[in-house]
Amino acid sequence: MTDTNSPSPSRRSLLGWGGAGLALGAAAAGGAVAMARTEDDASPSAGSAIAFHGPHQAGIATPVQDRLHFAAFDVTTDDREAFVRLLKDWTAAARRMTAGHAVGEGAYGGLAEAPPDDTGEALGLKPSRLTLTIGFGPSLFEKFGLTDRRPEALVDLPKFAGDNLDKNRSGGDLCIQACADDPQVAVHAVRNLARIGFGKVVVKWSQLGFGKTSSTTPEAQTPRNLMGFKDGTRNIAGTETDRLKKFVWVDGKDGPPWMEGGSYLVARRIRMHIETWDRTSLQEQEDIFGRDKGEGAPVGKAKERDEPFLKAMKPDAHVRLAHPDTNHGATILRRGYSFTDGTDGLGRLDAGLFFLAYQRDVRKGFIPVQRSLAADALNEYIQHVGSALFAVPPGVRDKDDWWGRTLFSKEA
Amino acid sequence: MRPARPASVVIAAAAALAAVTGCTEKSDAKDGDHVINVTATDDKCQVSKKEFPAGHVELAVENKGSKVTEVYVLFPDDRVVTERENIGPGTKQRVTAEVKAGDYQIACKPGMKGDGIRQAVKATGGKAVKRDPRLDKAVAAYRAYAQAQADETLPKAEAFAQAVKDGDIEAAKKAYAPSRIGWERTEPVAESFGDIDPKVDVREDGLEDGQDPATDWTGWHRLEKALWQDKKIGDREKDLADLLIKDLKDWQNRVGKAEITPTSMANGAKELLDEVATGKVTGEEERYSHTDLVDFKANVEGAQKSYDLLKPVAKENDAALVTELDEQFAALDKLLDRYRPNTTSYDFTSYDKVGKADRKELSDAVNALAEPLSKLAAAVVK
Numbered sequence: 089m090t091d092t093n094s095p096s097p098s099r100r101s102l103l104g105w106g107g108a109g110l111a112l113g114a115a116a117a118g119g120a121v122a123m124a125r126t127e128d129d130a131s132p133s134a135g136s137a138i139a140f141h142g143p144h145q146a147g148i149a150t151p152v153q154d155r156l157h158f159a160a161f162d163v164t165t166d167d168r169e170a171f172v173r174l175l176k177d178w179t180a181a182a183r184r185m186t187a188g189h190a191v192g193e194g195a196y197g198g199l200a201e202a203p204p205d206d207t208g209e210a211l212g213l214k215p216s217r218l219t220l221t222i223g224f225g226p227s228l229f230e231k232f233g234l235t236d237r238r239p240e241a242l243v244d245l246p247k248f249a250g251d252n253l254d255k256n257r258s259g260g261d262l263c264i265q266a267c268a269d270d271p272q273v274a275v276h277a278v279r280n281l282a283r284i285g286f287g288k289v290v291v292k293w294s295q296l297g298f299g300k301t302s303s304t305t306p307e308a309q310t311p312r313n314l315m316g317f318k319d320g321t322r323n324i325a326g327t328e329t330d331r332l333k334k335f336v337w338v339d340g341k342d343g344p345p346w347m348e349g350g351s352y353l354v355a356r357r358i359r360m361h362i363e364t365w366d367r368t369s370l371q372e373q374e375d376i377f378g379r380d381k382g383e384g385a386p387v388g389k390a391k392e393r394d395e396p397f398l399k400a401m402k403p404d405a406h407v408r409l410a411h412p413d414t415n416h417g418a419t420i421l422r423r424g425y426s427f428t429d430g431t432d433g434l435g436r437l438d439a440g441l442f443f444l445a446y447q448r449d450v451r452k453g454f455i456p457v458q459r460s461l462a463a464d465a466l467n468e469y470i471q472h473v474g475s476a477l478f479a480v481p482p483g484v485r486d487k488d489d490w491w492g493r494t495l496f497s498k499e500a
Numbered sequence: 501m502r503p504a505r506p507a508s509v510v511i512a513a514a515a516a517l518a519a520v521t522g523c524t525e526k527s528d529a530k531d532g533d534h535v536i537n538v539t540a541t542d543d544k545c546q547v548s549k550k551e552f553p554a555g556h557v558e559l560a561v562e563n564k565g566s567k568v569t570e571v572y573v574l575f576p577d578d579r580v581v582t583e584r585e586n587i588g589p590g591t592k593q594r595v596t597a598e599v600k601a602g603d604y605q606i607a608c609k610p611g612m613k614g615d616g617i618r619q620a621v622k623a624t625g626g627k628a629v630k631r632d633p634r635l636d637k638a639v640a641a642y643r644a645y646a647q648a649q650a651d652e653t654l655p656k657a658e659a660f661a662q663a664v665k666d667g668d669i670e671a672a673k674k675a676y677a678p679s680r681i682g683w684e685r686t687e688p689v690a691e692s693f694g695d696i697d698p699k700v701d702v703r704e705d706g707l708e709d710g711q712d713p714a715t716d717w718t719g720w721h722r723l724e725k726a727l728w729q730d731k732k733i734g735d736r737e738k739d740l741a742d743l744l745i746k747d748l749k750d751w752q753n754r755v756g757k758a759e760i761t762p763t764s765m766a767n768g769a770k771e772l773l774d775e776v777a778t779g780k781v782t783g784e785e786e787r788y789s790h791t792d793l794v795d796f797k798a799n800v801e802g803a804q805k806s807y808d809l810l811k812p813v814a815k816e817n818d819a820a821l822v823t824e825l826d827e828q829f830a831a832l833d834k835l836l837d838r839y840r841p842n843t844t845s846y847d848f849t850s851y852d853k854v855g856k857a858d859r860k861e862l863s864d865a866v867n868a869l870a871e872p873l874s875k876l877a878a879a880v881v882k
Contacts, residue, residue: 199881201763201878202875203875286867286868286870
């Protein structure tokens with residue numbers, strides 16, 4: 089029943105894109121990277137499917153989708169076999185959902201007396217470029233006696249200046265990042281994985297995101313964050329094989345071998361004090377970022393992508409402090425999202441940026457950049473309130489492969 | 501308790517016995533194929549034939565014994581097809597029913613007590629409904645369990661009601677939670693009657709539109725509020741204590757006749773966990789007495805009973821599910837044991853003393869059990 093509850097012929101025909109994407113991606117050694125790109129922007133064929141299989145997990149170099157549902161889980165079983173079984177079940181479900189299929193035998197038509205395998209809210213929706221990406225947190229390695237396999241690069245993040253971390257929004261034994269162009273598709277995916285995981289994992293915290301704040305397709309305009317600014321204009325594109333290899337994908341030489349082709353993910357919940365920001369003069373806002381608000385051009389330049397002249401900016405300008413040139417070339421791939429989670433009880437929106445950054449080594453990526461940002465003028469308007477770090481294993485190669493095999497299979 | 505239940509609830513109301521019309525009208529029909537003569541004595545229950553055509557069946561009962569008796573036609577799982585009570589010595593009664601092809605039992609109960617003296621009979625012709633005798637046995641055992649829970653609950657509820665009527669607040673508080681255990685263990689069966697549950701187990705916020713708490717709110721939780729929040733017992737409370745017993749007796753009398761099927765048992769087990777997840781884990785159910793963990797434990801025990809009875813069949817169809825359920829039941833039990841001094845005591849920690857992190861842990865364990873439990877029905881009917 090492989091096509092159970094696939095909603096429409098049009099949806100099924102779109103699945104062809106998934107196959108094409110796989111072939112293209114493999115040929116380009118880029119894995120699950122950009123597949124169907126339209127002329128000018130970052131929403132290539134919004135309804136299509138992204139290939140699930142490849143040397144790298146989809147959802148990293150993939151052109152950034154419009155919506156996010158991110159969930160961090162605690163593992164509640166100490167039974168390694170049960171956990172591996174879950175990883176396999178999850179992989180099978182992820183394979184189906186990213187292709188636009190319902191989980192298992194579908195959301196209807198089964199036994200009347202039993203709940204359906206799939207929760208059903210994504211029926212009739214297109215695959216929406218759903219990607220599902222798994223990461224393993226430092227605490228997972230202790231739970232299963234794998235401390236000797238914990239990568240050196242999976243450090244415990246130091247405390248950064250200004251951090252005000254809520255432990256209920258931080259950490260986690262593992263994470264699932266669901267990105268899609270339709271929020272219902274992303275939420276459906278995490279919900280069903282959480283359901284499959286009951287008894288083995290529990291959701292520790294989760295985050296919904298909208299309005300992507302970075303782009304991995306440089307021909308598109310850089311999206312704006314909730315402060316109204318373009319940020320991260322120099323992000324790594326999904327097509328930049330060399331930069332991806334240099335800054336994002338873990339190399340065989342980096343160790344441990346099971347991480348080859350993987351990456352490291354830093355997730356930070358950054359609260360923005362948007363009310364005070366909105367009362368700040370335009371001049372000060374532009375000085376703080378080091379860009380103009382309209383075009384997004386660096387200080388003294390005309391266009392968004394003009395090479396910035398850092399010394400023209402104030403010493404505490406955000407762009408100046410975050411730029412690779414200030415940080416010995418430190419470069420990360422960002423795919424963050426804006427969030428608003430109601431109000432904070434003080435009449436202010438609980439809003440900000442859910443920052444997601446992938447890199448080959450956190451010690452050469454996020455950590456030096458974030459240290460440099462200790463002096464950032466922007467800090468008056470933002471606060472880091474959640475933090476987590478995950479080792480993102482390599483991609484699922486084919487239909488017999490599963491998430492985390494290189495770490496958990498006996499022979500690996 | 502839930503204020504309203506959708507029609508799709510699997511344990512359907514007892515009234516919905518499609519195969520059954522129990523009526524006792526006099527029939528002018530001549531004794532034919534469809535009439536069975538039943539001769540009841542104090543130690544015998546003789547039937548004139550053991551095979552008869554499916555369809556309309558009439559029992560012509562004569563009580564030749566010295567005790568008042570009653571006569572039942574029962575499905576293989578002990579569910580009542582039809583019945584006639586209060587057949588006095590020396591009297592005759594007629595009982596009719598519509599039956600499908602299959603196996604049945606006719607039972608006479610001299611003195612109107614016990615399981616009765618039984619005769620196996622068979623309705624033939626037409627298409628017989630395929631039955632799994634193991635599942636019939638499981639349903640019969642569960643029905644007996646539900647009845648036993650009601651029977652054991654009544655004295656405990658009466659002790660509670662008496663304490664209320666005596667105006668003894670402390671004694672009433674002590675008797676409160678134990679008086680609910682049997683009910684909580686078999687809640688889906690009790691709820692299947694529809695009318696009893698809103699009388700005995702409704703919470704103030706579960707009252708329907710237009711109902712006045714002052715006059716329409718009855719049952720355990722109304723008394724709970726009086727004891728723990730208002731801290732006084734007045735005439736109204738004493739009347740409500742009597743009413744509670746009256747309603748619980750109604751439950752006791754009807755519980756044996758509930759429509760129970762293998763899948764309703766399985767889904768009933770899951771519903772018990774749903775009760776825990778929506779009412780107990782949040783502390784809403786026992787918001788004044790904070791005895792939520794007693795209900796919690798009773799719900800889990802009731803679910804376990806259902807599961808244990810269905811397990812032999814489920815294991816054949818889905819061994820992995822049974823392994824998982826055994827594990828999760830054990831894990832939840834172990835967790836609950838942390839909140840009582842020993843495994844025989846129902847003296848659980850007051851729920852207002854259970855912190856947020858511990859409540860989450862309980863909630864996680866309930867999810868871990870309820871999710872695979874939702875697959876039990878499928879494993880039973882596969």
